[in-house]
Amino acid sequence: GxxxxxxxxxxxxxxxTSVKIECRSLDFQATTMFWYRQFPKQxxxxxxxxxxxxxxxxxxxxxxxxxxxxxxxxxxxxxTVTSAHPEDSSFYICSAVQGFDTEAFFGxxxxxxxx
Amino acid sequence: xxxxxxxxxxxxxxxxxxNLPCNHSTISGNEYVYWYRQIHSQGPQYIIHxxxxxxxxxxxxxxxxxxxxxxxxxxxxxxLRDTAVYYCIVRVTGTASKLTFGTGTxxxxxx
Numbered sequence: 271g272x273x274x275x276x277x278x279x280x281x282x283x284x285x286x287t288s289v290k291i292e293c294r295s296l297d298f299q300a301t302t303m304f305w306y307r308q309f310p311k312q313x314x315x316x317x318x319x320x321x322x323x324x325x326x327x328x329x330x331x332x333x334x335x336x337x338x339x340x341x342x343x344x345x346x347x348x349x350t351v352t353s354a355h356p357e358d359s360s361f362y363i364c365s366a367v368q369g370f371d372t373e374a375f376f377g378x379x380x381x382x383x384x385x
Numbered sequence: 386x387x388x389x390x391x392x393x394x395x396x397x398x399x400x401x402x403x404n405l406p407c408n409h410s411t412i413s414g415n416e417y418v419y420w421y422r423q424i425h426s427q428g429p430q431y432i433i434h435x436x437x438x439x440x441x442x443x444x445x446x447x448x449x450x451x452x453x454x455x456x457x458x459x460x461x462x463x464x465l466r467d468t469a470v471y472y473c474i475v476r477v478t479g480t481a482s483k484l485t486f487g488t489g490t491x492x493x494x495x496x
Contacts, residue, residue, distance in 0.1 A: 276428070304483055313472075314429070314486040363428045365484070373419065374484055376428035 272298045274366050276377030283354055283384055291349045291380045293364030299344035300366035304374065305337075308361040320347050354384040389473045394491040397467075403460040405490050407473030410454045417476050418449060419484065420458045422469040429472065429486075432458065463494045 273296040283289050293303060302321050306314040318334075320326040320341035328334045338350040347366075351358055361381050365374040390408040397403040409418065417436050421429040433440055433447045435456075440447045446459040460467055472489040476482055 274428075306486075313488050314423075316483055316485060319483055361426070365428075373431045373434060375431060376421075379426070379428045381426070 272296075272366075272368065272375045274300075274364065274375045274377040276364055276380050278380060279378060280381040281383070283382070285355055285384055286353055288350055288352045289354055289382060291351075291362055291364075291382075293347045293349070293366065293377050295345045295366040295368075295375075298366075298368045300347075301344070301369055302367045303341055303347040304365045304367075305339060305347075305349050306363045306365070308363060308379075314363060317349075351382065354382070356384045358382065359384045389475060389487050391471075391473055391487065391490045393488065394493070396493050396495060397460075397463045399464055399494050399496055400462055403463040403467065403492055403494070405458040405460075405471050405473075405492065406455065407458070408455045409473070409475050412453050412475050413477070415477055418447065418453075418456050419474045419476055420445070420447065420471065421474065421484075421486075422467075422471045423489075424466075424469045432471075434476075463492075465494050465496070468492060468494045 275294045277292045305317045308314045316329050317332045318326045318328045320339045322341050322344050326339035341347040361379050363379040365376040367374045417434050419434040420432040423429045433445050435447045449456045470489040470491050474484050
């Protein structure tokens with residue numbers, strides 16, 4: 271299957287700082303990318319949907335000013351957690367879709383710990 | 386997207402077939418059934434998807450009932466590496482629509 275790479279795999283940051291997570295589709299052009307968050311022993315929760323060159327669509331309850339998403343090219347989307355706090359500690363996962371009626375491929379996830 | 390219902394957990398002996406059920410009684414005609422799995426601390430892995438016909442690939446088989454209200458994912462010869470949470474998801478066709486994850490089934494493969 272297609273490869274989606276996330277970077278970094280894990281990050282520890284201090285409370286109040288910002289963290290950027292990158293999601294790249296390595297061997298295909300992703301028309302749409304999705305960002306999820308997963309807390310321990312819970313399922314994945316969709317945060318936002320981003321299409322290349324347009325603003326992201328956020329799910330209800332997700333603060334767009336806190337979780338900044340940029341999808342500047344067909345192979346790269348970034349999620350920036352601004353002014354991170356300990357409650358933002360979680361497993362963040364991106365996925366990418368090449369087109370319509372195709373499966374979504376997922377990155378390996380980024381474990382964020384805010385101390 | 387229609388909701389799905391899966392048993393929270395299942396056990397399977399290594400080498401035996403693992404049959405994971407999923408109910409999606411409110412599925413619409415333009416919705417596919419997708420299966421993904423997530424091994425601990427990794428991103429989900431695509432397994433298989435189908436619309437109304439049964440599907441098979443190198444990983445698994447997908448059996449969809451004629452009324453499309455339920456489906457079964459079959460891992461023909463489960464191994465310890467198949468231990469994971471398996472998610473059944475329905476998704477609208479014709480768009481790059483989002484995948485909404487439910488709680489999934491935690492499959493434990495044992496010796």
